[in-house]
Amino acid sequence: MEPLLIGRYAEIALKGGNRADFERALARAARRLLPGGSRVELRGSRLLARLPAGLPAEAGLAALRRCFGLVRIEPSWRLPCPADLADITGEAVAAARRAAQAGASSFKIDARRADKTFPLTSPELNRSLGAAVAAATGLRVDVHHPDVAIGVDVRDDAVYVSGAGVPGPGGLPTGSAGRAMALLSGGIDSPVAAYLAAKRGCRLSAAYFHTPPYTGEGTRQKVEDLAAALARYTGDVRLWIVPFTAAQLAVQRAVPEPLRTLVVRRLMVRIAEGLCRRDRAGALVTGDSLGQVASQTLESLAAVGEVADLPLLRPLVGADKVEIVAVARRIGTYDISIRPFDDCCTVFAPQRPRTRPTRLEVRDAEAALGAGAAALVADAVAGSQRLRVTPDGVATDAPTAPGEAGAGEVPAAGAGDVARRG
Template structure:
C-alpha cells in the first residue's frame, strides 16, 4: 500500500465547544514539534480533520512520533486516489490486499464531504463492496459486526481509502489544562504519574529531592534521564533539584522514628508548594498508589496531604503495580527507573513506619520544630537548582539513510 497520507482524529477536545479551535491549534503545535525531523511532511487542517501529507517520508518513522502527541485519539494511514469510481475501486482492492489475515465478513463505510460527487453514500457502498465480492467468493457483507471495515472519504479534490485505525495517546493537548508540579522520585511510579498528568492537558515541572552525599551523582543523572524521557512528550520540562539532606538528617534526629516518613513527606509538600507559587502552578502531581507502601495508606495520605493547600493529583491511586509497570514500559521510563541508584526516601525508611499516623501527634511534633523547620524549608527552596531538560533529538530524515 502506498501510505502517503495519514488521517488524524482528535479526542476529548471535541467536547469543548467554543474551546475547540484553541485545542486544535495546540495539537497542531505539538505535531509541528514532533515532526521537525521530517521536513517533507506537511499538516493540513480542513473540515474538522487533520491530515499529514508524508511527502515521501517513511510512514513507520512518522507514526512513532505520533505516539507523543496528546489529544490525538487515533490515526489511519490511507491510500490517496482520484475521484473517478474506477480509481476508488482499485484503491479498495489494494487496501484489502494489504490485510494479512483475510476476513470472512466486511463492510464499506463511505463518507461524502464532497456533496457534488455523483454517487450517494448508499450507492457508493454497494459499488465498492461489489468490486470485492466479485473477486472473493467466500467473502460476505456484514454491516453490523464486520471483521473488516474499509472506509472511504470523498474529499473535494481526492478520495482516501483506509482500514487500519491506530490508537493515539488520547487525552487533551499538552498545557491546555494548566500547569502543575510533579514530585519526581527515581522510581517506577512518579514518571508514569507525570505522563498521565501531561496526557490530561497539564504542563508539568518536576521536583526531585536529593540527599547528597547519601545519594550519588548517578542517582541525580538517573532523574535527569527520566525527565528527559518525559520531555520527549512535552518538548521540554523544567526540573527542580531540591537539597534535602539537612532537613532529612535533622528530622531523623528529632522526630519519632515511626513518624519520620510522614514528617519528611509533609516537608516535601511544603517545599513543592513554595516552588509552585514561584512558577504559578496550581496543583501537585504525585505517584502515590493506594496501599502500596506505608506512606500511601489512606490515613497516611490524609495526614501527609493536609500539609498542602494546592490540589493533589494522584493519577495512579487505584492502579496495581503491574498496571503501572506496564505503562512505564510503554512510555520508555521503566529501564531507567529500575537502575539501582536509591533516592532520599528509600535511604531513610525506618523499620516500622506508621501506616496510621495521628494528625494531632504529627502537628504537635512539628510545633516542637518551629524554631528551625520553616527556615530550613525556605533555605531548601532558595538553594534549589533549576535546570531545563529537552528530549534527545531524533535523527533528521536525511541522515537516516
Template sequence: MSSTMRSGSLNEDQHHSAYDMVLLRLGSEITVKGKNRHRFEQVLADHVRKALRPFERVVVQHTYGRLYVMLNEHPYEEVAAALRDVFGLVSFSPVKKAEAELDAIRDTALAVFRANKGPKSTFKVTVKRGWKQFPHNSMEMNHQVASHVLRETPELKVDIRNPDVELRVDIQQGAAYVYCDVEQGAGGFPYGANGKALLLLSGGIDSPVAGWLGMRKGLTLEAVHFHSYPFTSEQAKEKVVTLSKRLLHYTNGKFKLHLVPFTDIQTSFAQAGQERLIITLMRRAMLRITEMIAERESAHAIVTGDSLGQVASQTLGSMNVIGRATDLPLLRPLVMMDKVDIIRIAEQIGTYETSILPYEDCCTLFVPKSPTTNPNLESVEKAEATIDNLDEMIALAVKNTVTVVLKQDEAEKKAAETAEDRWF
C-alpha cells in the same frame, strides 16, 4: 505463498507510495469543548507540527474539527511512529486520495486494501457520500467497491458484522478519500492545554507514570526531586535525570528538573526522636518546599505517585495528614491503580528499566521498621514544632535548589548536562 500475496501484494516502496495523507482524529474530550474547542485544536496542531519537524516534506493542515498530514511521498510508517506519542490524538489513519469518479475510487480502494498489513480474510465497505451530487448513492457505492475488490481477490469473504478489514470511502466534492487502517493514538488532551503543575519525581516506578498521566491530561509539568547527598549517590542522580529525559520526550521540547537539597532537613527528622512519624514529617516538608517552588514557577497543582494502600505513607489516614501541609491541589493519578497496571504503563512509556535500577533516593533512607499508618495531625504538628529552625531550613532548601532545563535540541542538551554537574 498466501493467496493475498498471489493477488499482488505491495513491496516496501509500493507500500510507502500507497498513501497520500494521514487523517488525525481528536479525542471526544476535545470535541465537546464548545467555544474552547478551537484553542485545543490549535495547540494540538502545533504539537503535531513539532513532532513531524524532522520530516521536511510533510505538511500539516488544520481545518475545523479535522487535522491532516500531507505525506508528499514520505514513508507513512516513519510519520506514524512520530504521531503515536502526541497527546490529544485518539487515532489516525493513512489515506489515499482519488478522483471523485467511480473507476478511480474502485482502483484506489483495491490499492489501499492490499496495503493493509493485518489479517484480511473478511472485509466490508463503508462509503460516506459527503458530496450529494456524486452520481451513485452510498449503498450503490458499497456494492461497486466491494465487488471490484472481490473480483481481484476472490478468496475474500464479506462480513458486515465483524470484518477483519473495514474499507472506508469518504466522497467529497473534487476528491474521494480511501482508508482502512486505524491506529490508536495516545489520547487525552494536548500537552500544556490544561495548565501547569509540579511533579514529585523520585527514582521509583510510580512517579514517572503519574507524570506521564498528568501530561496526557494536558498538564505542563516540571519535576521536583529531593536528594540527600552524601547519603544518596551519583548513580541515583543520573537515574532521575534519565527519567526526566524520558518524560521530556512527551513534552513540547523542554522539561525543568528542580533538584532540592534535603540532607539537613532529613537529618533533623532522624534525630528528633519521632521514628514512627519520620516518613510523615518528610513528606509534609517536601510538600511545603514544592509549594514554594510552585509559587515561583507559576504552577497551580502538585502531582504525586501515591497509590492508595501501597506503603505506610499512602494509607488514607497518612495521605490526609500529609496533604494538609499544602494549600495547592494534590493530583494523584495512580491512587486507585493496582501495581501491575502501573508497571504495565511504565514499560509502555519506557521508564520501567530505569526505575528498577538499585540506586537509593532519599525516600528510602531512615525508613523505620514500623512507621505509623494512621498519624494524628495534632501530634504531627507538635512534632514539627520541636524541630529547631524547620521553617528556615525549608526556605534555605528552596533557595539552594538547582534547576536543570532539559531540551531536545542537541546543543541545548549539552548545556543541560553541564548544569547537572552543579548538583553535588
C-alpha cells in the same frame, strides 16, 4: 495521490466554546512531535499530517502515537478532486491489499460523503467499493467485526482513503490543561503518575529531591532519563533538582522515627509548591496509590496533603501495582525505573513507620523542627536548579529569575494562554 497520516480525536470534538483552543493545542503538539519539515493541518475534525518527502509513514506514526488527544492514527492517501469512482476504488483496493499483507482477512468500507455533489451516497459507496474490494482481494466483508475498516472520506477538495489505523494515546493535547509539577523519585510509580496527568493535557515540570551523599549521581541520572522518557510525549520537561540533604537530616534529628517519612513528605510538598510558583504550575502530581505503603494510607495521605494549597493530584490512587507496571512498560519508563540505584526513601525508611497517624500528631512532630521548617523549605526552593530535559535526554540549565515563568521556553511550546482559558 499523496500519502499522509490522519489523526482522529474524539473528546476534543465534544468541547464547546473552547474547541478551537484545544484543536490549536493539538496541532502544536503534533508539529512538535513529528519529524522536522512535516506539515500539519486541521480539517473536518481530523488532524492531517504530511511528512517531508522520503520519510516512511512509520516515522510519523510512531510520533503521533505519543500525541495526546489523538485516539486513532490512520495512514491515508489523498486523491485531489475531481476524483471519480474508479480512482477511489483503486486506492481502496490498494489499502485492502496492504492490510491483507499485514494479516487481515476481513474488512469493511466506512465511507462518508461530505461533498453532497458526489454522485453516490454514502451507503451506495459502501456497497460499490465493498464489492470491488472483495472481488479484487478475496477479503471477506464483515461489517460488524472487520480486521480492517477502510475509510473513504469524500470532501469537496479531495477524497481521503485510509487503511488500517493504530490507536493513539487518547487524552487531551499537551498544553491544553496548563502545567503540573510532578514529584519524581526514580521509582516505578511517580513517572506513571506524571504521564497520566500529562495525558490529560498538562505540560510537565518535575521535582527531584537530591540528597547527597545519601543518594548518588546514578539516581539523579535516572530521574533525568525518566524526564526524557516523559518528554517524548509532552515535549521538553522542566526538571528541578532540589537540594534536600539539609531538610532530610533536620527531620532525622528532630522528629520521632515513626513519623519521619510523613514530615519529610510534607516538606517535599511545600517545596514543590514553591517551585510551582516559580514555574506557574497549577497542580502537584504524586505517585501515591492508596494503601500501597505506610505513607499511602488514607490517614497518611491526609496528613501530607493538608499542607498543599494547590490541587494535589494522585492519578494512581485506584491503580494496582500490576496496572502501574503495565503502563510503565508501555511508555518506556519501567526499564529506567528498575535500574538498581539507591533512593533516599529506602535509605532513611523508618523500621516501624506509623500507618494511621492523626493529623495533629504529624503537625506536632513537625513542630519539633520549630521555625527552622520554613527556612528549610525556602532554602531548598531558592537552591533548586532548573534543567530543561529534551526527548533526546539532553539536560541543559534553564535558569529562571524568582517569580519569572517561561524563561527560555520555545515560543511554539508555550501554553500559558491556552492553559488559563482551558
